[in-house]
Amino acid sequence: MDKSDEKAQLTDSSRGVCVAVVEGDVAVREVCKTVLQRRSYDVLEFGDAQSALNASQHEKFDIAIIDWVLPDCDGFTLFKALKEKMPNLVGIAISGQSSHDVVIQSLNVGMLWMLIKPFTILELLSVVDAARRYVQLIDSAERSRFYASMAGVVGSLLRQIELESLGELIIREAVEHTSSDAASLLVADKFRECLKVVAAFGTPSAIKGVEVKPIGGIVGLAIQLCKPIVINRETIRQAHIAGRLRYGGKGSAISFPLGEDNGISGVLNITRFSDEPQLSDRDVDALNWFISQTSVALSRSLHYERLKESFFGIAGLLISLYEAQDPYRRSHSERVAEYACALAAAIGCSMREIELLKASALLYQVGLHQIDKSILHKPSKLTDDEYEQIKRYPELSLQLLRGVPLIWDVGEIIISHREHYDGSGYPMGKRADEIPLLARVLSVADTYVALTSRRPHRPAMSEEQAREELLKMAGKELDEKLTNIFVSAVLAKGQPPKAI
Numbered sequence: 001m002d003k004s005d006e007k008a009q010l011t012d013s014s015r016g017v018c019v020a021v022v023e024g025d026v027a028v029r030e031v032c033k034t035v036l037q038r039r040s041y042d043v044l045e046f047g048d049a050q051s052a053l054n055a056s057q058h059e060k061f062d063i064a065i066i067d068w069v070l071p072d073c074d075g076f077t078l079f080k081a082l083k084e085k086m087p088n089l090v091g092i093a094i095s096g097q098s099s100h101d102v103v104i105q106s107l108n109v110g111m112l113w114m115l116i117k118p119f120t121i122l123e124l125l126s127v128v129d130a131a132r133r134y135v136q137l138i139d140s141a142e143r144s145r146f147y148a149s150m151a152g153v154v155g156s157l158l159r160q161i162e163l164e165s166l167g168e169l170i171i172r173e174a175v176e177h178t179s180s181d182a183a184s185l186l187v188a189d190k191f192r193e194c195l196k197v198v199a200a201f202g203t204p205s206a207i208k209g210v211e212v213k214p215i216g217g218i219v220g221l222a223i224q225l226c227k228p229i230v231i232n233r234e235t236i237r238q239a240h241i242a243g244r245l246r247y248g249g250k251g252s253a254i255s256f257p258l259g260e261d262n263g264i265s266g267v268l269n270i271t272r273f274s275d276e277p278q279l280s281d282r283d284v285d286a287l288n289w290f291i292s293q294t295s296v297a298l299s300r301s302l303h304y305e306r307l308k309e310s311f312f313g314i315a316g317l318l319i320s321l322y323e324a325q326d327p328y329r330r331s332h333s334e335r336v337a338e339y340a341c342a343l344a345a346a347i348g349c350s351m352r353e354i355e356l357l358k359a360s361a362l363l364y365q366v367g368l369h370q371i372d373k374s375i376l377h378k379p380s381k382l383t384d385d386e387y388e389q390i391k392r393y394p395e396l397s398l399q400l401l402r403g404v405p406l407i408w409d410v411g412e413i414i415i416s417h418r419e420h421y422d423g424s425g426y427p428m429g430k431r432a433d434e435i436p437l438l439a440r441v442l443s444v445a446d447t448y449v450a451l452t453s454r455r456p457h458r459p460a461m462s463e464e465q466a467r468e469e470l471l472k473m474a475g476k477e478l479d480e481k482l483t484n485i486f487v488s489a490v491l492a493k494g495q496p497p498k499a500i
Helices: 003-014 026-038 049-055 075-085 100-108 121-159 163-178 217-225 281-286 288-324 332-346 351-363 366-370 384-390 393-401 411-416 437-451 463-473 480-493
Strands: 018-022 042-046 063-067 090-095 111-116 182-189 194-201 229-231 252-260 263-272
Touching: 018 026, 018 049, 018 075, 026 042, 026 121, 042 049, 049 075, 063 075, 063 121, 075 090, 090 100, 090 121, 100 111, 111 121, 121 163, 121 288, 163 182, 163 194, 163 263, 163 288, 182 288, 217 229, 217 252, 217 263, 229 281, 252 281, 252 288, 263 288, 281 288, 288 332, 288 351, 288 366, 332 351, 332 437, 332 480, 351 411, 351 437, 366 393, 393 411, 411 437, 437 463, 437 480, 463 480
Parallel strands: 018 042, 018 063, 063 090, 090 111
Antiparallel strands: 182 194, 182 263, 229 252, 252 263
């Protein structure tokens, strides 16, 4: 490597490293500034300790070159004060004497290098370059520790496919690894042409579910430019940022656009309410890997959400067409799904369980359409043989679905929903907790919808009549606890539950 290449390499290595020069002598200060700027260091100069302390409120130094004797205090006291705010700060002491006491005092406060006046430009560069290598070594070690800690986090992200759970995980990890006070995750809804808040921390709970148009504010700018937008005291001076929000100089934030080659899938916002330390481009660089892996995980999750939406849309349509041909069962499965999901939500089921229940409720009666309509529509009492045929419909439903790849394993719920809590049901005579919880939930909803629907052998019951009949069946055909919750928490609202 020739000298020009070596110099270029040193210049590149120095770029982005901030050096604070605190020196009462203007001439020494100017020499340090000029020489170091030529090496591409970012240099800030101060004539006294207080000026440096004031600047440290909104600036981050990597290296501090501090004279031992300053107009308002000694340099060692200043370095200790700066070190409290910037734990990784590297110090270089300037002194007019090389006594043993000065060297020991310098080392005691963590200033690992010393320049003895008068020093040459070569000595200055040699010491600062050594300090810079130390800074970069510390940064590299911290980055390695960060990536090591993030490896497990990223693994968890990529294993989580459910959007709600993934959103909570992303928010929790983003807050923890950036020491932020608040965060929110917005995902793109391309059909509604908006972003929806799916997870948030440190903000009012009402923000969840809020829709945002991706055309204004910092979120819109992050999407438009396809790059992170940092908001702090420095960046707010930029016109394209200042024009998009009101900023009183308090706190800081970053908006990260999330997405892959097929476009933006969401935005992650992190915020610090405190004035110091402010979020900056360094935080953007530190989180690059996390953000790229978060983008992958979010894209996978949104694809999964679209698959679910497609399934529910197509399944609901086909079942409605089937049931429309039967005057006694129009919208039956849709109503059962709504009531079953409302009961599941009331007892604290997870969204995954509610979706499983909804899928089961839409499909549980597909086998019924294979039974002779003359039996299903018979206005008089069924014979034993006819009743045995009807009892086959859960198994017929499973046979029809066996070759269909589904996201959820609906089989156990479908085959068990006609079991009775007292063991008198079919097909296996299970009782109480032997019957899966979601099958017991489906049974309560199915029974209520059946009671309030017209049948060939009887008219539809009123809501009050059906409620009384349910309570009579509690502990016998139906789970007593679930039935009571259904009556008190679902039916008591006086209106059909909203579709989930």
